[in-house]
Amino acid sequence: xxxxxxxxxxxxxxxxxxxxxxxxxxxxxxxxxxxxxxxxxxxxxxxxxxxxxxxxxxxxxxxxxxxxxxxxxxxxxxxxxxxxxxxxxxx
Numbered sequence: 001x002x003x004x005x006x007x008x009x010x011x012x013x014x015x016x017x018x019x020x021x022x023x024x025x026x027x028x029x030x031x032x033x034x035x036x037x038x039x040x041x042x043x044x045x046x047x048x049x050x051x052x053x054x055x056x057x058x059x060x061x062x063x064x065x066x067x068x069x070x071x072x073x074x075x076x077x078x079x080x081x082x083x084x085x086x087x088x089x090x091x
Contacts, residue, residue, distance in 0.1 A: 026059070035058065035060045037065060041078065044070055046071070051070075051074060053074065056077050057075070065079070067079075
C-alpha cells in the first residue's frame, strides 16, 4: 500500500470539536461561489515550468482546517498562512 499524504496526519491531530466548528465556518467565495475555509493560502515562491495534476479542487475537498492552495507546482491541501490558525477549542 502507498503511504498516506502528509496532510492525513495533520488532519487527524485536529480535535473533533474544531473539525465540527470548522464545518460551520465554510463561506462561499464571492467570485466563484465555492465554499472556502477561513484563512489565506500561504505564499508560494516556487517557480514552475508546468503545473502538476491537482491533489484537491477546493477547500471543501481538504480535511479539517486545511485549504486547497497552489503549493510546489500543484493544488494541494495545505495549512493556512501563518497567523491563520485553526479555530480555538471552546473553554
